Amino acid sequence: MKNLEVANLLYEIADILEIQDVAFKPQAYRKAARTVETLSEDIEKVSKQGKLEELPGIGEHIAKKIIEFLETGKLKYYDEIKKQIPKHLSDLISVPGMGPKRAKILHDKLKISSIADLEKAAKQGKISKLFGFGEKSEEDILKGIELVKRGQARMLLGIALPLALEIEERLKKLNEVLQINVAGSLRRRQETIGDIDILVSTKKPGVVVDYFTKMPEVVRVLAKGETKSSILLKNNIQIDLRVIDDKVYGAALQYFTGNKDHNIKTREIAIKKGYKLSEYGLFDKKTNMLLASKTEEEIYKKLGMQCPPPEIRENRGEIEAALKNKLPKLIGYNDIKGDFHSHTKATDGTNSIEELAEAAKKLGYEYFCISDHSQNARIARGLSEEDMASHLKEIKAYAKKLKNFRLLAGSEVDILKNGDLDYPDKLLKQMDIVIGAVHSGFKSSMEEMTNRILKAMDNENLDILAHPTGRLINAREPYEVDLQKVFKKAAEKNIYLEIDALPQRLDLKDIHIKAAKEFGVKFVIDTDTHSLETLKYMDLGIATARRGWCEKKDIVNTCSAKELGKFFKKIR
């Protein structure tokens, strides 16, 4: 998959054009880049089918450039425009507070063409002497460089969400706060978060902003205005607070939830209808009369569309669907009836069978599957055939004692390099549920990995394919695998693809889920829990399923305990 390579190329072209002060093309290239970046199919495949121009934001010229790059590994146009600006100059605009205009001025006046040059000039006090710059700018540039140096790995949803909800709770207790929401990418439950956005309505903005900027964990106040303020916490986490009049709360929430492309598109729809949409409401362009602002629903309604759930506001077809009244009815956060993937202290978990079962009952589940590792997973202390056989007996014995609750005995079985499952069929048949997973050989070629997984899926005992791409967010790239083939096979063989809810996995991810759904694949949402603590992440898995447009019927573990036999051949 060269999707990321192509996307980065297009982004870089956009940056260069922006520095050259070219109008409109940067936006066009950036839009195309985002399309490629979030494409679930292989761009080469799309290209070979001659369907590049069907993708949003990609027209004749960008399509030609993509084809050239895919076929030759090079792009003449890029090489040419790159020559026109100094090497590394496009790096400059990665420094917060530095944009194309300032980069160009600094280059023209001070010959600055890299972040290193920029730092040197700022430290020597050369920048503050320039027209249009001052001491504060110089200081901000140095602080910006620090941030870039420290790296800006995005925060995992599983870390950002609890933190944001905690601060939301604190603000909610202020008498002055009328309505409050976590907004932005967090409200959309994106897998990683850049910064945390919080929206508040109040009659006394000053009080709320003061409280917010003086919270004990605040290290720096980045901005503090009448209606908008930003703070930085110790671990470089930025939180933006937007304060708004209660009467326009819905408009602000719509604006502040995004994403950017979704907002642009909704505003374009507004314009076509003779309206204007901003965070202050939907207005008639001519008379400036306010048409809607209190709730998101009334704004979307006035635009002639359904209100898309925040999780799918990504401009991936939800606007077109909402206009036709054809939005999916997404799986709800209370629809899950059980969890199929968990580990006990028999392998690399920390709790006993009994403790996990008790915790699952408390969550209101009807069933729960213990699925410890197989023998090949040495690091995870995987169980030998004999040990697994007795472990299964132990689970089944305990299951008999439980009333109104179905405890299932299974295993997360390694898919070996040759595509075999890590236990003989005889042992697999004794399990209620067999979950296949790749835990080794991540660097294999796409062909090897695809064949390995497809072969495993031919094993009649396999029920679920766990974390199908093996990625760890910010830590490990997914292995190379032809997902289209996996999706096709999964649909044919009734093998359920897992949506692993661990914050660092969230695997499958949103765009792949949506693509797999097109093949008719069904999914399970599992926590892959190794302790009682991580059972709570089920919500992140559900959020990810929602981002992949899943309805209740797409997710197997929304079924009742009685219905399990319909989905799993070894369960009666």
Added chain:
DNA sequence: GCCGTTTTCGGCCCGACTGTTTTCAGTCG
């Protein structure tokens, strides 16, 4: 460079905050 329920040409989201200015440009989300 892309795109079309005003358009195949002429548009291209909208507003806040900041620093450096004497009314605004640049950056950000």
